[in-house]
Amino acid sequence: MSIVYQRSKGLTNAEMHYCPGCTHGVVHKLVAESLEELGLIGSAVGVAPVGCAVFAYNYFACDMQEAAHGRAPAVATGIKRPHPELTVFTYQGDGDLAAIGAAEIVHAAMRGEKITAIFINNAIYGMTGGQMAPTTLVGQKATTAPYGRQKEHYGMPIRMAELLSTLDGCVYAERVAAVDVPNILKAKKAIKKAFELQNAGAGFTFVEVLSTCPTNWGLTPLEAVGWLKENMIPYYPLGVYADRAEAK
């Protein structure tokens, strides 16, 4: 009998706490498999966020640090600068990265910090119970936007991949979606490429992963996949926004 599939060595045996239908588990798997396939588990350090993925430090088998809300890129900078031989990544949600940590992510990208940021965009604050995120779509309901996000009050949702791609230090920015097999395969390819570019010393690398939050969207897991495709992808188009590695 041959083994056709098994848990990545990049993950611990800890049972994950994520809700049914949430795509955090899928993205954890893609990160772990990428580290394993590149032989990096022993030389990688991850930085967990505050939010739903706060316990990511229990799930990844590499060394981990837990950062304050939004500060993961600064923490990752502190790890990477004295240890250029390490592969350092942050794993952050949309409140963490695009709201409270907006300064840290922009400046890490500006400096061309040789780290990889994995950005989970599910258009909502998950852990705290469904409050509005900077990525919440116009009209989308949240516990702090009970009538839906209003453009006049909060402006339009922020597109981080596009924003960061304007910075020269950001050598690679791609937006993917963790919703079906073709998209999940593309997401893994992007994550792996980001790690490879980091280790080649190219600069800051960024992968935005459109993700589902059935619990706070008030949908079933399957409905959530449909909602993401119908509503998020049109506003957050998938694709490569920066690929400056060739120019190096």
Next chain:
Amino acid sequence: MAKELWKGNEAVAEAAIRAGCRCFFGYPITPQNEIPEYLSRHLPEHGGCFLQAESEIAAINMVYGAAGSGVRVMTSSSSPGISLKQEGITYIAGAELPAVIVNMMRGGPGLGNIAPSQADYFQATRGGGNGDYRTVVLAPATIQEAADLTQEAFDIADVYRIPVVVLADGMIGQMMEAIEWHKPKTRTLPPKDWATDGTQGKRGHNVVNSLFIDAKDCAEQNRKLQAKYDRITENEIRLEEFLTGDAEILFVAYGTTARIARAAVLQLRSAGVKAGLFRPVTLWPFPEQALRKRAQADSVQAVIAVELSMGQMIDDVKIAVCGAKPVRFIGAGGGVIPAPAELVREANTALGRQEK
């Protein structure tokens, strides 16, 4: 070794390099700018990394990351900047990481001014951020002491896995004095086997973390921290006494104000008043027992706390003196520095004497 003339901020920066500091993350603010300026030039010469961050918040979180990865790291700032760093300092305390934080205090509250001040005493000695924690607080009164204590701060941080604050003021930072370079006394440093520097496949993963979601675990972490703070209180208290043996008037002052009090002690002594100075060098842990014992001496008639604030250390002085003797206060906020003559006047008033 020959004496050299050093500016306080630059001496602190050089001391960090000599102590093996490999990373510095900071953000400009007066009156401590010579520290990052010096390190931006000289830290790379020693194979270290200087990085000017986008904010004090980012800088202290870089300190967290570097400390967690096992390297010696420092940041410096001044009062409003230190307030911004409190988020990171409580995480560093909670995750039990060693780091050195320099605060060259300036006038407050708010933007205040850039003049010397000691108005961050409460913030420094009571933790400063959220939660139950302490930082070791070292208060140099001379440039020599600033250089010595900064070097030792790194060892204390490593031994106890704790953030250590070097708490001085714009006066110490900006003044020049002749100093000699000394190596701190040798301590046995524990291995950093908790650091996140890559498992290399040879051990389980290390996690740097201050989250203990289960109440029992968080309570246990608090007990563990408290046990550490008790050990530090047992082992690390430092103070200096000047002519206290027969003192009727006992000044209590630290840092810059201790220098003014020392001058007042000599003036009073030459006028026949037996004055002495009790100078805490560690503000946390505060030398409570030593001060109580000194204040209880029969000769002491009054204790006078002297501070560049509206009265903060005086709370610790009152706890220590515990009602045994009257405790008076002299000080000012916002960068006004009392002259020795004001201290002399206060001493005479305390003793019910007319000044000649």
